[in-house]
Every structure is written in C-alpha cells, then in structure tokens.
Amino acid sequence: MPTKPDTKRMRAWQSLLIAHSALVSQLDHELQATLGIPLQWYEVLLRLYRAPGNRMRMQELTQSMFFTPSGVTRLVDRLVQAGLVKREQCPTDKRGFFATLTPKGVEAFREAGPLHLKGIQQHFGRHVSEEEADAMADAFTRVVDGIYPAGSPRELAV
Amino acid sequence: MPTKPDTKRMRAWQSLLIAHSALVSQLDHELQATLGIPLQWYEVLLRLYRAPGNRMRMQELTQSMFFTPSGVTRLVDRLVQAGLVKREQCPTDKRGFFATLTPKGVEAFREAGPLHLKGIQQHFGRHVSEEEADAMADAFTRVVDGIYPAGSPRELAV
DNA sequence: AAAGATTGAGGGGTCAATCTTG
DNA sequence: CAAGATTGACCCCTCAATCTTT
Numbered sequence: 001m002p003t004k005p006d007t008k009r010m011r012a013w014q015s016l017l018i019a020h021s022a023l024v025s026q027l028d029h030e031l032q033a034t035l036g037i038p039l040q041w042y043e044v045l046l047r048l049y050r051a052p053g054n055r056m057r058m059q060e061l062t063q064s065m066f067f068t069p070s071g072v073t074r075l076v077d078r079l080v081q082a083g084l085v086k087r088e089q090c091p092t093d094k095r096g097f098f099a100t101l102t103p104k105g106v107e108a109f110r111e112a113g114p115l116h117l118k119g120i121q122q123h124f125g126r127h128v129s130e131e132e133a134d135a136m137a138d139a140f141t142r143v144v145d146g147i148y149p150a151g152s153p154r155e156l157a158v
Numbered sequence: 159m160p161t162k163p164d165t166k167r168m169r170a171w172q173s174l175l176i177a178h179s180a181l182v183s184q185l186d187h188e189l190q191a192t193l194g195i196p197l198q199w200y201e202v203l204l205r206l207y208r209a210p211g212n213r214m215r216m217q218e219l220t221q222s223m224f225f226t227p228s229g230v231t232r233l234v235d236r237l238v239q240a241g242l243v244k245r246e247q248c249p250t251d252k253r254g255f256f257a258t259l260t261p262k263g264v265e266a267f268r269e270a271g272p273l274h275l276k277g278i279q280q281h282f283g284r285h286v287s288e289e290e291a292d293a294m295a296d297a298f299t300r301v302v303d304g305i306y307p308a309g310s311p312r313e314l315a316v
Numbered sequence: 317a318a319a320g321a322t323t324g325a326g327g328g329g330t331c332a333a334t335c336t337t338g
Numbered sequence: 339c340a341a342g343a344t345t346g347a348c349c350c351c352t353c354a355a356t357c358t359t360t
Contacts, residue, residue: 009283012291015298020178021224022305040328058343066179071329073344078328095337095342125167127300132293133170139294140173142285147180198350216321229351231322236350253320253359 027119037112041079045109048085048101055100057090084108185277195270199237203267206243206259213258215248242266 028039037045047064048054056064062072076099079085084105090096101109128136186197195203205222206212214222220230234257237243242263248254259267286294 006279006283008288008291008295009279009286012286012294012298013278013282015295015302016174016178019298019301020174022302026305059341062343068330069343070331070345074328077344090342093338093342097343120171121164121167123305124171124301125164127304128167128170128297130166132297133166135290135293136170136297137166137173139286139290140170140177143177143282144173144180146285147184147281217319220321226352227321228323228353232350235322248320251320251360255321 023123026123027116030119031112031116034115035108035112037108040075041082041084042109042112042116044075044079044099045084045101045105045112048099049106049109049113053100054106055088055098057096057098059096061099079105181281184281185274188277189270189274192273193266193270195266198233199240199242200267200270200274202233202237202257203242203259203263203270206257207264207267207271211258212264213246213256215254215256217254219257237263 024039031037031039031042043065044061047061048056058069058072058076061076062069065072067075076085076087079099080087084102085099086102088098088100090098125133182197189195189197189200201223202219205219206214216227216230216234219234220227223230225233234243234245237257238245242260243257244260246256246258248256283291
C-alpha cells in the first residue's frame with residue numbers, strides 16, 4: 001500500500017483552527033456585549049483576582065500571558081483608564097510595579113467570571129465528552145511540551 | 159456526591175488555548191525564518207493555488223478566511239507589493255476583482271507548502287494518535303456547528 | 317438602492333530604544 | 339552594566355464611509 005497523506009491529523013488540525021477562531025470570537029463577543037469587557041481584559045482580571053492581594057508585578061503578569069512586556073503595559077493602561085486596575089510602585093524594588101485590582105475591578109470579575117464559564121460550557125464543554133476532553137488535554141500537553149521543552153513559560157488561562 | 163466543577167473540560171479548554179498559541183507562533187516563525195512568508199500570506203497562497211486558474215474573486219477569498227473584506231484587501235495589497243499576486247478586473251462584472259497568483263507566487267507556494275506540512279506533522283501530528291485526531295475533529299465539528307448553525311461560512315485552512 | 321471592493325480613522329499588538337533603579 | 343517597565347515607530351486588522359457598477 002502506498003504512503004498516503006495523513007488525512008486524520010490534517011482534519012484534526014483544520015478543525016482545531018476553525019473551532020478556536022469560532023470559540024474565541026463568540027466568547028469575546030458575549031463578554032463585550034453583556035458587560036463591555038473584552039476577552040483580553042478578562043484574562044488580566046482573572047489572574048489578578050486569583051493572585052495574593054489581588055495584585056501582580058508587571059513582569060509576573062507578562063510571563064503568565066501570551067504577550068510581550070510592552071503589550072501588557074498597554075493592556076494594563078486600558079484597564080487603569082477604565083478604573084478596574086491601579087498601579088502601585090513596589091516598595092522593596094523601586095524598578096517594579098504592581099497592577100492591583102480596584103474594588104470596581106473585583107466587582108467586574110465577579111460578574112464576568114460566571115458568565116464566561118457558562119459560555120465555555122455552552123459553546124465548548126457541552127459538545128465534548130469526558131473521554132474526548134481527556135484525549136485533547138493529553139495530546140495538547142504533549143504538543144506544547146514539544147514546542148517549549150523545558151516547562152512551558154505560559155500559565156493556564158480560563 | 160456534590161456537583162463538582164467540570165475539571166476535565168476546563169483542562170481541555172486551557173490546553174487548547176495554549177497549544178493553539180504555541181502552534182501558530184511556531185509555524186509562523188518557521189515559515190518566516192525560512193522563506194520570509196508569514197502564515198497569513200501562506201493562507202492566501204494556498205487558496206489561490208488550489209483555485210481554478212490560480213485565482214479567486216476578492217469576495218470569495220474573504221468568505222474563505224477569518225477576515226473582513228478590508229482585511230483581505232490590505233493582505234492582498236502586501237502580496238501584490240511582494241510580487242506574489244496580481245489583481246485583474248472581472249470582465250463580466252466590472253465591480254469585481256480577481257486576485258491571481260503570479261509565477262513567483264506559484265513558486266513561493268511550491269516551496270512553502272511542503273515546509274508547512276512538515277511543520278504541522280512535526281509539531282502537531284507527531285503527538286496525536288489516530289484515535290485522538292478523530293476525537294478532536296468530531297468534537298470540534300460539533301463545536302463549530304453549534305456556533306455557526308447553518309453550515310460554517312468558513313472554509314478549511316491547512 | 318444593493319453589491320463588490322477600497323480607503324480613512326482608529327484600536328491593539330510587536331520590536332527596538334530609553335529611562336530608572338539595583 | 340543588567341533588570342523592570344515604558345515609549346516611539348510601525349504593522350496589521352476592523353468599522354464606517356465612499357466609490358463604482360449592477
């Protein structure tokens with residue numbers, strides 16, 4: 001039998017690209033339409049909400065996201081502008097700055113969190129069996145380990 | 159037993175986000191470093207290469223990609239600038255324009271195609287069993303159908 | 317008026333250079 | 339000088355307005 005193209009994996013790859021685009025667009029749209037919060041803002045609110053004191057160093061925040069330092073600076077700029085985050089200089093190392101959730105930021109995440117989780121369940125989880133979920137997580141973990149060998153620098157995002 | 163959070167699906171969702179980001183970055187980087195072709199250009203070259211006469215109407219190209227019409231106009235601008243694509247007015251409907259692959263564009267895709275397929279295999283396919291590939295494709299198809307009910311407007315991308 | 321395509325204005329990201337502190 | 343963070347220049351995409359043709 002001649003070597004045939006790897007149809008199954010290509011189908012998986014193609015469906016992955018389309019599903020990712022559809023999911024991110026849809027979830028972003030729902031957050032924006034309901035609460036005026038873009039998905040990028042949500043990612044920041046989530047990390048700060050979970051962090052001790054609701055705050056993180058810019059450095060730390062950068063390493064946990066898929067952005068460069070300047071990208072995170074500008075992203076936090078917008079959250080500060082919107083009153084959801086404030087900046088504080090680090091007392092022990094004056095080079096560093098904290099991004100800290102304001103009360104309004106905490107409140108925003110308390111509304112956005114459940115909404116977003118519901119969206120993930122509705123648009124993704126609902127269509128995926130437990131077995132499929134496990135298979136995906138295992139396969140994707142191997143993929144990421146193959147690209148970032150020594151432990152992914154990226155944190156998990158909800 | 160109390161209702162527990164849907165850990166398995168959340169793990170799958172998180173790994174999906176990270177793997178997608180890692181894969182797209184890596185594949186884009188390899189195409190750019192080797193041939194100077196960004197992944198977005200590749201997506202256009204692929205579609206035109208497969209189309210009859212190596213050409214498509216702008217409208218048609220737009221509907222096959224995850225872009226707005228203006229985004230595709232500007233993307234094609236760059237490909238024209240690079241000499242890989244040329245524009246031709248449609249003779250039967252003068253409102254329309256074709257984007258057509260130049261000989262240099264054909265040559266570019268003939269180099270980029272195998273390289274990109276090899277990258278997909280190396281970074282994605284290699285880590286995914288046939289069963290996992292099938293599971294993904296099936297699950298993602300249900301996901302996309304849930305978001306774009308009446309047949310996805312988007313075409314498959316390699 | 318509607319359809320195909322483009323353009324101007326603006327949002328949001330990267331890279332390299334810069335400023336401040338260790 | 340190196341590290342943390344920001345800024346300036348620039349790239350790429352979207353939305354709304356525009357132009358041409360049907």
